[in-house]
Amino acid sequence: MGLQRVVLLVGYETVKEALVDQAEDFSGRAPVPFVYKATRGYGLLISNGERWRQLRRFTLTTLRDFGMGRKKMESWIQEENICIYSEKMQKEIDDVIGQTRSPTMEDRKSLPYTNAVIHEAQRFLDIAPIGVPHCATADISFKGYIIPKVSMITESEDHWDSPWSFNPNHFLDKNGNFNTNPAFIPFSLGKRACVGESLARMELFLFLVTLLQHFTFSSPGGPDIVDISPEYSNFRNIQRRYELIVTPH
Ligand code: HEM
Secondary structure, three states: OOOOOEEEEEOHHHHHHHHHHOOOOOOEEOOOHHHHHHHOOOOOOOOOHHHHHHHHHHHHHHHHHOOOOOHHHHHHHOOOOOOOOOHHHHHHHHHHOOOOOOOOHHHHHHOHHHHHHHHHHHHHHOOOOOOOOEEOOOOEEEOOEEEOOOOEEEEEOOOOOOOOOOOHHHHEOOOOOEOOOOOOOOOOOHHHOOOOHHHHHHHHHHHHHHHHHHEEEEOOOOHHHOOOOOOEEOOOEEOOOOOOEEEEO
16 A cells, blocks of 8 residues: 555444445545556556446446356356365255256255355455455545545454354354355445456355365365465465365265
8 A cells, every 4th residue: 555544444334334325435446556557547446437437337237248147157157167175065065966967056045054165265265355445535524534535445344253263154043044144245345346246156156066066175184284374465365375185076
């Protein structure tokens, strides 16, 4: 962020109050120096004002035309792949889908544990820990403070039983049913929220379930030697590299 002043919004309620209840005031994108240098201010992510409005409308329409989050997209995603493992997820997937049929988004309702693990992985890995900084569109008033037009605004959250542990129970009720938590906002909220959210969610679910249907993933030194803390943590949390043993079923 260099020497620019930053206002940090902490806690889900504060973030929601700013990005949803006062959406227009907080819809500006801060000129993050390295992004600005790479893009010269062009493109949906970094632009502001009329250019951003037009790009956003165009992008959402185009993604919709390509079928983002729809049935057809589902069948394209089913043909690709990535990784992760857990015996419990594999058992749930075996019981509900088996190993021959491809998963569909409809299956998500019947796979609460797998769905909870995906949500917990996104929460815990926290790849964009401060989101993508916003800026106020004018001198605005928020919670009794005046935030000048150029201030940067970033986000942070804190709403979990054990925020620093990987625990899928953050997304399960006591009967093992999937339970959403409003503080889960990896795609952010409001007018600047991620335009790729439904595509990304579909990919995460279909990739993971397909992989676990066909492979078991293990670590050469056993699970205990895997360090799941990020190797670097700054604007992004960068995860460590691991060696994996991938065994087909
Ligand atoms: C797991 C995957 C993803 C995560 C966690 C993620 C997260 C985010 C976050 C936190 C923002 C900033 C929102 C804000 O400023 O309040 C964002 C913006 C954005 N995302 Fe994503 N995203 C993901 C995948 C995608 C995909 C697949 C696409 C493209 C199809 C995409 C396109 C964009 C664009 C264009 C913006 C800028 C929107 C704007 O400034 O108006 N993202 N994303």
